[in-house]
Amino acid sequence: MSAISIGQFEQAWLLNPIAFLVCCVVLIWAIRITPMIEFAQKTSVMLRSQSLSLQIIVLITVYSLAWIAAIVRFNSGIL
Numbered sequence: 001m002s003a004i005s006i007g008q009f010e011q012a013w014l015l016n017p018i019a020f021l022v023c024c025v026v027l028i029w030a031i032r033i034t035p036m037i038e039f040a041q042k043t044s045v046m047l048r049s050q051s052l053s054l055q056i057i058v059l060i061t062v063y064s065l066a067w068i069a070a071i072v073r074f075n076s077g078i079l
Contacts (some may be wrong), residue, residue, distance in 0.1 A: 001016075001019045001022060001023060003015060003019075004019055004020065004023055
């Protein structure tokens with residue numbers, strides 16, 4: 001993939017032809033993620049305009065959900 005990124009397509013093909021497919025997939029993914037970035041930017045603007053207490057509640061909720069997900073994922077027996 002590094003050969004593709006610097007324009008050495010023949011060398012890239014000789015080294016690993018599947019790298020072209022991987023590059024295409026990465027480009028398609030990057031194009032499709034653009035709406036998610038826009039959503040994140042709109043959300044951050046909304047949170048900046050809201051009160052500090054709402055931001056703290058959102059932060060605690062997200063942290064708690066991540067903590068519960070980690071416990072469930074590792075099946076530690078706490079939950």
